[in-house]
Every structure is written in C-alpha cells, then in structure tokens.
Amino acid sequence: MSDFILYGAYGYTGRLITRFAAEYGLRPLLSGRNATQLEAMSNEFGYNYRAVDLNNRTELHSLLQDHKVVLHAAGPFVNTADAMQEACLATGTHYLDITGEIPVFAKSAKRGPEAERAGVMLMPGVGFDVVPTDCMAAYLKRRMPEATDLVLAFAWKGGMISKGTSKTMLSGLGSGGAIRQHGEIVPVKAAYDKRKFPFTAETSLRAVTIPWGDVFTAYFTTGIPNIKTYFAVPPAQIKMMERSNYLGPLLRLGVVKKYLTKKIEARPAGPDDAQRAGAEAYIYGEVKDVSGKTVAARLRTPEGYTLTAITALMIVKRVLAGDVEPGYRTPAGLYGADLIMEVEGVTREDL
Numbered sequence: 001m002s003d004f005i006l007y008g009a010y011g012y013t014g015r016l017i018t019r020f021a022a023e024y025g026l027r028p029l030l031s032g033r034n035a036t037q038l039e040a041m042s043n044e045f046g047y048n049y050r051a052v053d054l055n056n057r058t059e060l061h062s063l064l065q066d067h068k069v070v071l072h073a074a075g076p077f078v079n080t081a082d083a084m085q086e087a088c089l090a091t092g093t094h095y096l097d098i099t100g101e102i103p104v105f106a107k108s109a110k111r112g113p114e115a116e117r118a119g120v121m122l123m124p125g126v127g128f129d130v131v132p133t134d135c136m137a138a139y140l141k142r143r144m145p146e147a148t149d150l151v152l153a154f155a156w157k158g159g160m161i162s163k164g165t166s167k168t169m170l171s172g173l174g175s176g177g178a179i180r181q182h183g184e185i186v187p188v189k190a191a192y193d194k195r196k197f198p199f200t201a202e203t204s205l206r207a208v209t210i211p212w213g214d215v216f217t218a219y220f221t222t223g224i225p226n227i228k229t230y231f232a233v234p235p236a237q238i239k240m241m242e243r244s245n246y247l248g249p250l251l252r253l254g255v256v257k258k259y260l261t262k263k264i265e266a267r268p269a270g271p272d273d274a275q276r277a278g279a280e281a282y283i284y285g286e287v288k289d290v291s292g293k294t295v296a297a298r299l300r301t302p303e304g305y306t307l308t309a310i311t312a313l314m315i316v317k318r319v320l321a322g323d324v325e326p327g328y329r330t331p332a333g334l335y336g337a338d339l340i341m342e343v344e345g346v347t348r349e350d351l
Contacts, residue, residue, distance in 0.1 A: 001027070002029035002067070003027050003316075003320060005028065005031055005069070005093075006021075007031045007032060007070055007071070007072050008073035008074025008075070009028065009030035010030075010038060010040075011073055013098060013308055013309065014032070015041070016308070016309045017313060018047070020309045021047075024313040024317055025317075026320075029047065029049065030042060030049040031049065031052055032052075032074060033053050033054070035049075038050070054083040054084060061087055061091055064088060065093075067093060068093065069095075069316060070088060070096070071097070071126075072095065073312075075101075077101050077124070078101050081097060081107065085108065085122060094121045094122075095121065095123065096312065096319070097124045098125070099124045099125055100125060100129025100130060100212060101213065102216045105124055105220075106185075108328050109328040115327050115328060121324045122327070123315070123328075125213050126331055127309075128308045129212070129308075130212070130213045130214050130218075130330070131311040131332070132154075132311075133152045133229070134217055134332040135337050135338070135339050136297065136337075137217075138221050139337035139338075140285050141223075143295050143297075146289045147222070148226060148289055148290055149224065149287060150285070151195075151228050151284075151286040152227070152230070152284070153195070153197045153229070153230035154207075154230075154231060154283050155205050155232035156281050157282070177209050177211045179192065180225065183219065190241040191208045199282035199284055199298060200282060205232040206238075207231055207233070208230060208238050209228055209230055210230065217333075220328075220330050224287065275303075276303045277303075281301045281303060281307065282299065282301075283299035283300075283301065284298045285299075297350050297351055299348050300347045301343065301345070301346050302345050318335065323335075
C-alpha cells in the first residue's frame with residue numbers, strides 16, 4: 001500500500017525523493033505521464049506506479065481519490081500546478097509541490113478560500129524553494145516583530161542546476177524581476193539591485209535580486225511589507241542578466257527558447273551523488289524597522305536538491321499524521337521558524 005502520490009517521480013528531484021523515501025518510512029505511489037520510465041523505477045525501487053496525464057481529468061481524479069496527499073514534482077509548475085490543484089480540490093487531497101515560481105504561489109493563495117471549504121491544504125514550495133528562506137523570514141520576524149523590511153539572500157557552494165530547474169528558469173527568461181513594496185509585488189528590471197552578503201564568517205559574496213518565491217511567500221508568512229530576494233552569482237552572469245533587460249523580446253521568442261531547451265537537454269540531469277555530497281547552501285536574512293535598527297542571521301544547509309528531498313518528505317510525514325490546516329499555507333507559516341532546524345547538518349547563527 002502506498003502512503004502518498006509522487007507525481008513527476010522520474011524527474012531529477014522526483015527520483016531523489018524516491019530514493020530518500022524509505023529513510024522516512026514512506027512508500028510513494030510513483031506517477032507521471034511516461035509509463036515506461038515509471039515501470040523502470042518501479043522495478044528498481046519496488047514501489048507501485050501508475051501513469052496518468054495531467055490533462056486527463058477522469059484518470060487524475062481516480063489517481064488522487066484514494067490518497068491523502070500528493071507531492072507534485074513535475075515542473076515547470078506554472079504549466080502543471082493548475083490541473084493538479086483543481087483535481088486535489090475535487091477529491092479532497094492535500095497538495096504539496098516543490099516550486100519556487102511566484103505565479104504558482106499567487107494562484108494557490110487565490111484558491112485558499114476554496115481549499116478551506118474543501119478541507120484541503122495547498123502548500124506549494126516544500127523544497128529548497130522555499131523552506132529554508134521561509135523559516136529564516138519567520139525566525140527574523142520572531143526576533144523583530146515590528147520589522148518593515150526583509151532581505152533574503154542565498155548562495156550555493158558546488159553542485160549544479162538540474163534540467164528541470166533550468167527549464168523553469170528558461171520559462172521566465174527575459175521577463176525581469178520582482179520585489180515587494182508596501183505589501184504589493186512590483187515588477188523590476190533583471191539584476192535590479194546588487195549587494196554583498198556575509199554568507200559565512202569567511203566568505204562574502206556579491207548577489208543580485210531575483211524573483212525568488214519568498215517575494216510572495218515571506219509576506220504571507222510574516223506580514224513584512226517590503227521584501228527583496230537575492231542570489232549570489234558570478235559577475236559574468238550578472239552582466240548577462242543586465243543585458244536581458246534589453247534583449248527581453250528576443251529572449252522570449254519561441255525559436256530562441258527552443259534552441260536553449262535543446263542545450264539544456266544535452267546536459268546531465270543534475271548533480272551526481274559526489275557533487276551533492278560536496279556541496280552546501282547558505283542563507284542570509286536581514287530585517288529592519290522604521291528606525292533603521294537591523295537584525296540579521298544566517299543558515300548553512302545541505303545542498304539544495306538534497307534539502308528539497310528531505311524537507312518535502314518531512315512535510316509529507318506531517319500531513320499524513322494529520323498536521324494540516326486547510327487553505328493556502330506556507331511551510332514556516334504552519335510549521336514554524338524552527339522547521340528547518342529538524343534537518344541534520346543545518347546550523348543557524350545570529351549576527
């Protein structure tokens with residue numbers, strides 16, 4: 001008997017979640033569109049599988065109706081979350097995913113009242129997007145309840161980006177960035193702001209604003225009205241982001257995206273075990289109040305894809321145990337700022 005549905009099981013992160021599931025005492029029902037890949041995974045891991053296309057509402061409802069929760073891992077989620085969430089609302093199935101896409105968070109929040117009436121929890125973003133940063137936001141809000149401004153920044157040491165993440169990034173190429181001002185999400189240019197952050201005691205890195213999911217979720221978790229999110233990238237990549245402000249229309253052309261998709265497909269699926277083991281991630285957070293007083297902290301966590309598998313499965317276990325609240329919810333909003341501290345190897349330091 002399966003404990004939960006893992007949709008998108010044969011993607012890079014879905015496969016990683018499948019590998020880790022047994023460590024959490026969980027048996028996923030492997031699902032997705034491709035029966036051949038699912039059968040191969042079933043033979044490898046010993047879990048049941050069922051191939052279902054998201055566009056087939058009848059089969060999707062049939063898949064969900066006997067399960068308490070689905071962990072949706074098939075992105076880009078801006079293209080796939082709608083169908084899965086609608087099916088969850090119809091069947092009374094709790095919805096989790098690993099997105100970091102602002103439009104998915106916004107749409108999920110809009111569905112919140114409907115989800116409450118259906119007794120269904122919608123919690124997108126249960127991976128690296130956005131668990132550690134959401135927990136950081138909640139932690140800083142706890143330390144400074146009167147905070148009016150929030151800055152979140154993250155950096156990676158080692159590792160690489162998976163094909164799925166690359167395709168999600170590609171879908172937003174040429175569309176600029178986003179920050180939150182006075183409670184509203186405001187579109188800004190790519191690389192709108194640049195700052196150096198002390199990610200560790202030994203390492204300060206230059207980072208640039210990106211439209212990370214916390215621009216939406218951190219406001220919902222904390223109520224802080226002004227939010228910026230940053231990612232540490234090499235100078236050459238910052239220049240490329242700045243150029244995208246002028247090349248936006250060209251970058252959004254179908255022929256360009258088709259070419260870049262082919263380049264992505266030619267790459268490895270994602271970091272291998274050795275690369276993941278040798279990598280880690282850093283989160284810096286900072287809040288200030290109207291007087292200009294500042295409070296800051298930082299986190300050190302396992303590599304991003306490893307962390308995604310861990311936090312996603314942790315939250316699946318909580319949902320299966322009945323630790324849910326119907327409606328749209330954020331990880332730290334429901335489970336608290338210290339959720340991330342349950343992950344082995346995570347450290348948090350006040351600055």
